Amino acid sequence: MRTRQRDRDVPAPRSPWNQIRLGLWMGGHYFTDDSGELQFAVVADQFDMVVSLYSKDGHGPAVGVEHHVATMPDGPLNAGQIARVQELAAVTAQAITNGRNVLVRCHAGYNRSGLVAAQALIHLGYDARSAILLIRRKRSPWALHNRTFELYLETGLDLAHLLVGLES
Template structure:
């Protein structure tokens, strides 16, 4: 598969579900356009304990989730992989994988639900034993054909993602 092929399509984003289940209990998604810190019109539904046990929010402008939902907030730009704090990203992926394998229903979200959330979701899948190419394919199938259209993220996952995940996994 050509990992450089997907491109951003705003019309596609408008027609997608807000969240998509990639594997049972592991969800990837975006943030409702009204669910931002500066919007005082709170007519949207907040993410509650009925929705998810753990939410990773990678869009700094997103409102926090509701009470009693564990949330990891790591605002990251959808930019070049060199602009991302990779040790922190890998740490979050490790924490998400552990929670998911223990039975938590997990959502990894960013703004559109494609790139930043896709990076973490792919790392979780790699940690679970999937190779990077298969992880990207699955995310694009289950979330969006535009997922991981950030070429820098996709190329890094294919070229270095598996090694990075192995380095954070103890052998004993």
């Protein structure tokens, strides 16, 4: 399964992860340092829980850190993948409510992680537009530049799940 699109005229993130709000962090598997060099973002035990929508060996987290992995494309999702996003967002929101620090990550830390993080924010009381804008302000203006994911959030993942399921 291809999990990363090749149309990346998007700049690499400038940090491995960013705090979106108390308890919620968003990031990727690589970033560029101050000199512009590509660096790998490796998670150790900085977070209580890590949600990975893209996974690469050697990028953590450390043994003992709760880790949820759900590889999916950075493009249109099927009904099962949308359901998995909903599950991960609910687990993320619950962990934050319980005072835990959660990192949601994907390849660059823009789209797939943005989808799960935004849905977690919606579970925590944000409306979709506010969640999207907060993520763009805190992570990067490039976060959630996948218009399909933005539409899923604005439509509501429950309805998006039903509509996509009709196409199957």
